[in-house]
Structure formats: C-alpha cells, structure tokens
Amino acid sequence: MNLLEELNDKQYEAVVNTEGPCLIIAGAGSGKTKVLTHKIAYLISEKNIKPWDILAITFTNKAANEMKSRVQNLIGDAVLDMWIGTFHSICVRILRKQIERIGFSKDFIIFDTSDQKTLIKNIIKNANLDDKIYSDKSVMYEISKAKNEMQDTDEYKKKVKGDFRREKIAELYSEYQKKLKENNAIDFDDIINFTIKILKENDDLLSYYGNKFKYVLVDEYQDTNKAQFILVSMLASVNKNITVVGDNDQGIYSFRGADISNILNFEKDFPGSRIIKLEQNYRCTQSILDAANEVIKNNETKYEKKLWTKNDKGNKPQIFRAETEYDEANYIVSQINLLKIQEYYKYKDFAILYRMNSQSRAIEDIFRRENIPYKIVGGLKFYERKEIKDIIAYLRLIQNSSDNLSLNRIINEPKRGIGKTSLSNVEDLSNKNSISMYEIIKDAAKYGLNRIYTSAKDFVDMIEELKKVKNSIKISELITMTLEKSGYLESLKKENTIEAESRIENLDEFLTVAMEYEEQAAEPSLNEFLEGITLSSDVDDLDDDGNSVTLMTLHSAKGLEFPIVFLVGMEEGIFPGYRTISSGDPNEMEEERRLCYVGITRAKEYLFFTCSKRRTIFGSTSYNEVSRFIKEIPKDMLDGYDNIENQDFITKDSYDIEWTYKNNYTKEKEKSDFIHSDNSNSTFKFRSAESFLKSLNVKKDAEDIDLSKYKAGVRVYHKKFGEGTINYVEEEGDDFKVDIEFEKFGHKRLMARFAGLEIVE
C-alpha cells in the first residue's frame, strides 16, 4: 500500500518493526515525524491495533497537533480515539481521573512557573531567611531539580542531611508542597511525578494503564528528564512495545533537566532493542549540510552518524563581520532585499536566529526603519501580561476559592483600600484557622477585620454573584461581567493612557480567545478553559501564513525550517556564551555546539552567519572574536571568509546609525510602530492566544493582494481600528501608503500590503 511506498529503506524499517523496543536516531530533516505518523497509521490500518491502545507523547502542543493532523490525513478520524499529547497533558488526563488516590480533589488547578515563584517567595519571606542566600531563583531551581530526580520531600530531606543550606531548603520544599495542597494546586513537575506516584502505589492502575497501552511512542526522546523516562518505562512495562525518536545531536535542554543519557542508555534500559539511524536529509542543500557536519563532528557523540542528501549542492554559507550590531542588522536587510528582488523570496521565507532575546533589539530597530515586516517568537508572552494574569486570577478565584495566590493578586486590583497590612492579617488568620483567605474575608466581621469590612464585603459579594452565574452563562459573558463588576475595566479606562488602551485591547483579545474556545469545545467549562491556558503556550503556532520575517532564539527554532536562515551574533562571548566559556565545562560547550548544529540545519537553501566586531550588550560595549564554531568550518566551505579577518573593513556610517538609534530610539519606535502596527506588533502580542486555540482566522497572504482597489473615498475595514475612509493613497516602493480617517481611532497612515484592509461595500 502507498503508506509504505513513500518511505526510504531506513524509514521503512523503522515503521514496520512494531514489536519490542525501538530507538530511532533521526538526524535533522530526516523525516522523523513522517516515520512516527506512518508507524501509527501502520499499526492501526495494517496491524489492526485499536487507536485507543496507542499512546504517542510529544513535548509541545505544536508537535502533538501536527502529529494528530498528519495521522488524520493518513487514516482519518480514527486518530481521535488515540492518546496523542504532551507529557503534561497526558498525565493531567490520568490525574483528573485518579488523583484522589493521593489525597487531592479532582478539580485541582495547575500552578505555572510564575505562580510557583510567587509562592516560593512568600515561603522564604515567612521563614525569615536571608533572601540573598536563599534566593527565590535558587530555591526554585533546587526544588525543581529534586522533583526532576524524583525525590519527594522526605527523600530530599534524607539526602541533604549535613548540608546546612540544603537542610533549610528541604524545609522550604515541605512547606511549598503543603501550601500547594492547601491551594488545591499542583505544579508542572508534580503533574509528572504524581502520575508516577499513583502508578507506583497502585498496582491495579499500573496494570490497567500498562495493559491498555499496547504501543507507546515518544518524540524528542533526547529531551526527556529522569521522571519522564520513568513514566515512559512504567507505561510500556507490560507490552514493551516502545518506540522512541530523537537525535542526541539536538539535545539543547539540559539546563531544564533534560538528560541526554536517556537516549544514550536506551539499549541498556530496554534490552533487546533495535536501533535505526535515519541519515538521509531531505531539507538542506549539500553545502549547508556539510557545514553542519563539520561543526558537530567536534563533539564526542555516542551515536556516530553522518547526514547526507541527494539535494543540490547549493550556495556556500556566507559569513559577514560587521562593525556594530546595527551594521549587522543593515547587512541582513540588504541581503533580504536582494534575495527578494533577485529570487522572488517572500519575507516569510527568512528567519533570524540568535542566542539571546536581547539581541533582537538592534535588528528590530533597523527593520522598523527599513520597513521590513517581522514577527518575534518569545520575549513577552500574552499570558504573562499583567492584565491577562489579573483576569485569569479573577476567574481562578471564581472557580476555586481556596486559591490564595489569585486572591492576593486581585483583591486590591483595582484599588479597594485593602493593602499590605490588612492582607497580612488575613494571611495569618488563614494559617491559624486552616481555612482559605477567601473564607476569612467572607467572615471579616467575625475575625474582627473592621478596617476592611466594607470593601471586603463588596468584594466577596461580587465574587459570590459571579460564582452563582458561572455555570449558567458563557465564559465570555462571565469575563465581561467580571471586568465590569470588579471595576477593573473602569479603572483602566480612567487611566486614559496609551498603555491602558493597549491593556484593554489585550483584554478584548482574551475575550476572543474565550469565545473561540466556546465554539470549539465539546463541553465548555471554566475549569477546562483555565487548564488549557496554563498548559498551552507560545512557540506552538508559528503559522507560515502572513508575510513577515521571523525573529527568534535558536532554542525556539528547533523543529522548524526556513528557506533562508541568518545565524547572527556568531561571536565568542555571545555564541558560545560568556558563561559557557568561563565555566570551562566541556559538556556545556558541547551543548552550545549542538545548538549551533540545530541552527545551521534549520536552513533549506541559504545560510548566513553574521557577527560584529563591537557590540553593546547590557549597556556596555565589548569587542568580540569570531565564534569558534565558524572556525570549525573549513575556509573553503564558506563565502566571505576574507572579510572576517580584515580589520580595516568599514561599512557605511555605522557610527551615525548607532548614534541615531541610541538618541532617537523612542521617536523612531513610535513612528514606525503604527506603520507596522497590524503586522509586527500585533502578531507578536497575540501569538500565544492564537496558539491556544489555533483555529483563528487565516490571514490573507499579503503579497498577493490587489492594491489597486484602494482609492481615495473608499470605505475600508481594519481589524483593530474598525471602519474608516481613505483620504489619499501614496505610492511607496512596491507598496502603497494609505491615509485613512478611522471613525473610532482617528487619522492613521498604513502600508497597504500589511494592513489587511477590507473594502466595505
């Protein structure tokens, strides 16, 4: 059947060997998703395995969704009965059924990283410890590490005996778990660990799930941590049909607990396993692949592999060394424009990859000035915005009144005259009486809280009113009602600043998210909605529609591909980073090198390396050598190598540019923000919201729109600004600047290609 015909020999082998443990080492661009999806399809359609007996685990929602839709293309709706999801979503699914076995109630909530941080901070403060020695960051790291290594509070306590500092941290850890439980909450690590705990302590469940999952498949296996490894082993323990796919050369997440030895030890952990290497690359040109191989061969890897391709040789990767980071950005712009004109590439074909988010600044400045549309992945995220967190806190409190964290967040937001002192009283009373802070406030009179009595009563009345209606009205209605009754919206409106306006816009967007959810969900519920938000996040939906250059970190780029890639900041101290160099740890350096390998192999057709002689970062300027990773590629395999050693190389007015942007930054930014407002900024602002529902309306491909229809006097509709009338149209390059008088937002000038204007009949 054609399911197998499309596969090369190795891929075929990986697909049809369904029985027993199987490790697939899949090089970059070698078709690993294809193998996974075809294997699932093969199991169902050829081996007659029931979809609900198959478990497929990924790391991101994006990967899970992609896998789902690709399997669906192969075998249709049977995929809906499968267990496909992230580690976390699959465990939550199990926990929602079984968590009572470890004494939590089924409507537990999930604390995200920032909730976690807030809670830990409180605990450190209450314990009267020096927060220099016990910083929230280090304590959080220590606790998470313990959880990653599957040590519960008792085991951790035993382990650190004799180490004064960590003994204290053990106390904090216990207190932290206690508080979580009081809030009926679990954190991300608990999601995995509690699932394991339940399986360990309940033979009936271990045997139920173990027997249920006849086939287990795990994607990105090099990114698993110890807990995830144990979970997978348990779920596959009965049938032993486990397929894992990964690439040890792409392990770039050890800093968050990923343990590359999981993939290296697979044969030991799962005796009798079969190992298949996918080495044919379908993505990159030969020249790009050569460069990647040259870099990665400097690592000592256990699974030697050498990627090859039948693709054309292509152009040599280019290297360019600029004077400053602004010059570097100018070079990028010139190359983008050149390729656009000469080879008809579109903006969306380009990606700029950097080591640190802060590197995007200079590039953004120049892109704005040069009118290059762009979108940024990462950085500020939608759900991390204050106003979004606030409305979520309201909803959480309505859903679960024992959520003290949320109460703390919004009780005085907007200002209700319930300040620090009163709140800490409430907190003490809550601890003393072992009831939630909300209950205390509800009975303010009984506890002698006369000072805040009136405002507390108003607050409680409002929440109670919302609780009453929450199941009978739509979530979007609940949100609107909450924003009104709480006075939140009103206080924002009163502020009357641009910032407040943008907050209101974001809240509107949040409302849209809720409405989309209602339409999409089988049985919409507030709890499911909130859970979806916590478990969803960013990078998930880098849609290839729209038309802008993508800017992101190398980490975010994993799993993606672009026709043209710029790897910027190829400098000692930037990439590899200063910390890695000064640590002297060869393992860390190898991870940086893997990151470089990941970056190079994102490029399909053109690859540019850029670096700068001089760079201002965190306010001070440093002079950097060219990255060692560049030097690992033989000179004759790169174009422009001469430039990087020519110290006299001077580009046009680099000082001028630097000066201009340092001094006029704000002005420039404001000016260009509105020209790009519909393009760069809004995409970036709302990306996460889109990712959560991933069903948002597809934008028109801006490059194919008919610009001639915009004329003076024509009525148009803009997504954000509403309806307006065109005053005049001005030609600018290959685009038109349209001057519009909007009814609600006044006078704006927008670039026609990017504005997404619709003609109003």
Added chain:
DNA sequence: AAAACGCCGGTTTTT
C-alpha cells in the same frame, strides 16, 4: 495606601 526612587542582576524555555 500609593507614588517615587534606587539598586541589582541579567542565557537558553516547555508545560
């Protein structure tokens, strides 16, 4: 209780 000031720290990121 809320605004203003001043210091520190600062890869990478999913869920």
Added chain:
DNA sequence: CCGGCGTTTT
C-alpha cells in the same frame, strides 16, 4: 540599557 523589586517618600 531595562525591568523587577524593595525601600523611601508623600
């Protein structure tokens, strides 16, 4: 340089 957070000021 820039944001977060704790402290001081009004």
